Amino acid sequence: MSMSLLLLIVAAIGVAGYLAGSWRARGLAGGKLSNLHSRPGYYGSFVAICAMIPALLLLLAWSIASPIYIQSTIRAGFPESVKMQPEATQNLSYNMISAIARGLPRMTQEERRALAEDGASARTLLAAKGVPLASEPEPYMVQSAQDLDRATVASSLWRAVLVIAAAAAGAFLSFRLIAPRLRARNRVEGVMLGGLVAASSIAILTTVGIVASMLTEAAHFFNSVPAWEFFFGTVWDPRFAAAGATGSSGQFGLVPLLAGTLYIGFVAMLVAVPVGLFAAVYMSEYASRGFRSVVKPLLEVLAGIPTIVYGFFAMATVGPFLRDISAQISGLATGNYASFIQAQSVLTAGFVMGIMLIPYVSSLSDDIITAVPRALRDGSLGLGATRSETIKKVVLPAALPGIVGALLMTASRAIGETMIVVLAAGVAARMQLNPFEPMTTVTVKIVNQLTGDLEFTSPQTLVAFALGITLFVITLCLNIYALYIVRKYREQYE
Amino acid sequence: MNIMSETAAEKVLEKKMNEISYKMIGEAVSVYYGDKRALYDVGLKVRENTVTALIGPSGCGKSTFLRTLNRMNDTIEGCRVTGRIVLDGDDIYDPSIDVVELRARVGMVFQKPNPFPKSIYENVSYGPRIHGLARTKADMDAVVETSLQRAGLWNEVKDRLHESGTGLSGGQQQRLCIARAVAVSPEVILMDEPCSALDPIATAKIEELIHELRANFTIVIVTHSMQQAARVSQRTAMFHLGNLVEENDTDKMFTNPDDQRTQDYIMGRFG
Ligand SMILES: Nc1ncnc2c1ncn2[C@@H]1O[C@H](COP(=O)(O)OP(=O)(O)O)[C@@H](O)[C@H]1O
Ligand SMILES: [Mg+2]
Numbered sequence: 090m091s092m093s094l095l096l097l098i099v100a101a102i103g104v105a106g107y108l109a110g111s112w113r114a115r116g117l118a119g120g121k122l123s124n125l126h127s128r129p130g131y132y133g134s135f136v137a138i139c140a141m142i143p144a145l146l147l148l149l150a151w152s153i154a155s156p157i158y159i160q161s162t163i164r165a166g167f168p169e170s171v172k173m174q175p176e177a178t179q180n181l182s183y184n185m186i187s188a189i190a191r192g193l194p195r196m197t198q199e200e201r202r203a204l205a206e207d208g209a210s211a212r213t214l215l216a217a218k219g220v221p222l223a224s225e226p227e228p229y230m231v232q233s234a235q236d237l238d239r240a241t242v243a244s245s246l247w248r249a250v251l252v253i254a255a256a257a258a259g260a261f262l263s264f265r266l267i268a269p270r271l272r273a274r275n276r277v278e279g280v281m282l283g284g285l286v287a288a289s290s291i292a293i294l295t296t297v298g299i300v301a302s303m304l305t306e307a308a309h310f311f312n313s314v315p316a317w318e319f320f321f322g323t324v325w326d327p328r329f330a331a332a333g334a335t336g337s338s339g340q341f342g343l344v345p346l347l348a349g350t351l352y353i354g355f356v357a358m359l360v361a362v363p364v365g366l367f368a369a370v371y372m373s374e375y376a377s378r379g380f381r382s383v384v385k386p387l388l389e390v391l392a393g394i395p396t397i398v399y400g401f402f403a404m405a406t407v408g409p410f411l412r413d414i415s416a417q418i419s420g421l422a423t424g425n426y427a428s429f430i431q432a433q434s435v436l437t438a439g440f441v442m443g444i445m446l447i448p449y450v451s452s453l454s455d456d457i458i459t460a461v462p463r464a465l466r467d468g469s470l471g472l473g474a475t476r477s478e479t480i481k482k483v484v485l486p487a488a489l490p491g492i493v494g495a496l497l498m499t500a501s502r503a504i505g506e507t508m509i510v511v512l513a514a515g516v517a518a519r520m521q522l523n524p525f526e527p528m529t530t531v532t533v534k535i536v537n538q539l540t541g542d543l544e545f546t547s548p549q550t551l552v553a554f555a556l557g558i559t560l561f562v563i564t565l566c567l568n569i570y571a572l573y574i575v576r577k578y579r580e581q582y583e
Numbered sequence: 584m585n586i587m588s589e590t591a592a593e594k595v596l597e598k599k600m601n602e603i604s605y606k607m608i609g610e611a612v613s614v615y616y617g618d619k620r621a622l623y624d625v626g627l628k629v630r631e632n633t634v635t636a637l638i639g640p641s642g643c644g645k646s647t648f649l650r651t652l653n654r655m656n657d658t659i660e661g662c663r664v665t666g667r668i669v670l671d672g673d674d675i676y677d678p679s680i681d682v683v684e685l686r687a688r689v690g691m692v693f694q695k696p697n698p699f700p701k702s703i704y705e706n707v708s709y710g711p712r713i714h715g716l717a718r719t720k721a722d723m724d725a726v727v728e729t730s731l732q733r734a735g736l737w738n739e740v741k742d743r744l745h746e747s748g749t750g751l752s753g754g755q756q757q758r759l760c761i762a763r764a765v766a767v768s769p770e771v772i773l774m775d776e777p778c779s780a781l782d783p784i785a786t787a788k789i790e791e792l793i794h795e796l797r798a799n800f801t802i803v804i805v806t807h808s809m810q811q812a813a814r815v816s817q818r819t820a821m822f823h824l825g826n827l828v829e830e831n832d833t834d835k836m837f838t839n840p841d842d843q844r845t846q847d848y849i850m851g852r853f854g
Binding site (some may be wrong): 377378462464465466467468469470471472473474475478482483486487 | 653655658660683684685686687690691693695697698699700701709710713714760763764767
């Protein structure tokens with residue numbers, strides 16, 4: 090039985106349970122709802138939940154476990170000669186077997202028999218059914234495929250039977266439980282609470298998973314490259330050795346990348362912070378309500394533009410523009426029209442990234458400035474301070490910790506930014522101080538090391554995880570510090 | 584003997600009040616919040632060195648009127664004031680009037696204590712500093728000290744002037760706000776229910792303070808407590824639904840008001 094039909098049946102049982110449950114509760118109430126502990130709808134929901142949740146959990150568990158179980162039994166049945174082969178070859182064979190098994194249900198009985206007897210024509214037979222095979226299957230594969238098909242059909246049948254049984258049993262038992270004293274509302278709300286907790290733990294668990302996987306891979310990397318060489322090395326030159334070749338593993342110095350990251354981030358903040366803050370002050374203190382109601386959403390839309398678009402802008406417009414301008418300037422100054430700003434440069438990337446960050450800075454700071462209590466402003470204005478004095482001497486100092494927190498969060502975005510840097514500052518890992526020349530960042534190198542046709546065991550790829558975890562730790566620290574500051578600031582008013 | 588001198592003093596005061604010019608005069612003051620009208624042609628004269636109490640049921644426009652006196656309504660978007668308000672003969676809504684200077688002359692204390700999240704010293708010196716009232720550090724120290732003394736707070740905070748003003752108790756915070764207002768040497772101090780967030784003891788202290796401040800300042804106070812109006816004020820104005828119902832000597836107001844609505848309000852029949 091197909092998955093969707095099964096889900097539909099379970100849902101139908103749930104709906105029926107809901108209706109029956111609320112009907113029964115109403116009957117028990119005898120026309121006086123106050124006899125019941127909860128409103129009838131809660132009894133209905135209670136039955137529906139008892140019917141559906143165990144059934145769905147069973148379905149989920151079965152759907153995960155049964156393919157694994159079937160695969161292991163099928164592979165256990167492989168001929169000894171096949172079992173001798175390397176793991177990768179066996180995987181390929183199993184893939185072919187499951188492809189054949191997928192074709193089997195589309196065949197008639199005669200075709201199946203023909204397939205079993207005459208392995209040689211299997212490929213054409215299956216191709217006619219829309220299942221392309223890379224090569225002619227070996228006879229044992231057809232045999233295994235038939236086993237696999239049988240097992241799959243049986244599993245799906247049992248799955249349907251058990252799931253429906255679970256749903257029906259859940260509905261029946263919980264229906265029997267209905268009594269005026271049953272605390273249906275509390276139970277339903279308990280389940281909802283559980284759902285909410287599960288949803289929020291998914292995010293946390295995923296993060297834990299990400300960190301764990303990065304840590305293990307990074308540990309592999311540090312097996313082949315010493316940690317101090319990575320953290321303090323000043324040369325980034327991870328030569329890609331041909332697979333299998335030894336000796337040339339390259340140099341993995343983090344310092345040039347970190348320097349590029351911080352440099353570009355610094356230039357970006359230099360652009361974003363003043364502009365964003367001034368915009369925020371204007372928006373929160375001076376702009377009329379009408380203007381604000383138009384511009385604030387607009388700024389927030391700006392924050393939603395994919396960064397690759399900013400990357401285009403940097404590469405196609407800002408970079409060439411700066412290069413040409415610099416050529417003009419040097420021409421006027423020295424007579425030699427050589428541009429001193431390269432098309433890809435720290436300046437270009439930082440500038441465009443700064444523009445990208447303006448909406449973050451202004452939107453976050455705007456919220457924080459607006460949150461400064463009106464009473465403080467009134468107090469200052471009431472003493473005869475002008476608006477700008479009030480902003481400078483009362484509002485901004487009161488908002489400062491929050492603003493610093495917002496800036497730290499923004500900085501961690503700048504550090505994590507990739508696309509703009511690739512397009513605007515290039516991929517050359519260099520250690521230098523001239524903002525008019527290209528540099529690159531940690532994130533760019535992560536992408537660089539992981540794209541392409543690579544083994545996942547060489548230090549050249551594993552270094553990406555070490556870079557990733559370094560970046561993760563840096564941004565995590567920034568964010569924690571920012572949260573700490575923001576929280577401290579909140580306490581002032583409460 | 585004591586009683587004698589008190590009545591004598593009251594007589595003198597009464598005489599003085601009869602002679603004395605009015606500090607602020609509102610004529611046909613109307614206020615609109617957008618399309619909504621909050622005040623209807625209020626005419627009220629505020630006597631110098633007198634405490635004038637504004638009473639009335641909540642929402643009747645007491646705060647609104649109070650804020651017209653130092654143009655704090657200007658800070659509210661969509662608020663419009665018509666009519667005339669005169670301070671010592673000058674129309675304060677005249678375009679030639681600098682609102683900054685006006686607010687230095689007509690200070691304000693708010694309903695909820697709102698000290699700045701700065702030190703006590705900085706709270707008090709804030710006004711003098713922006714108005715350039717003290718040239719040297721010693722001058723400023725003196726201003727801060729006298730202001731805190733006038734607000735009856737000096738003895739409690741003189742050893743911790745550099746601790747945050749927000750760390751004080753509610754009553755102390757409110758007295759700090761009064762000191763802050765006093766520090767710019769205003770002529771009029773407006774108070775909008777200054778005790779509504781305070782406990783009875785802190786309230787008593789502030790009321791006592793208002794008594795003392797009266798010697799140097801003209802005070803207009805909004806209060807929802809009839810007893811407080813009776814205790815601190817010499818003149819009382821009763822508002823109802825945006826109209827000024829009656830303005831009278833406080834004693835008369837609470838014993839024998841002219842208007843039926845005042846009587847009803849004072850007897851607690853509405854509000
Ligand atoms: N900022 C404002 N915007 C719109 N309406 C306001 C505003 N402030 C006060 N009002 C209205 O003006 C009327 C008078 O308010 P207010 O002066 O605060 O009354 P009171 O201080 O006597 O309780 C009320 O009806 C109130 O709803
Ligand atoms: Mg009020």
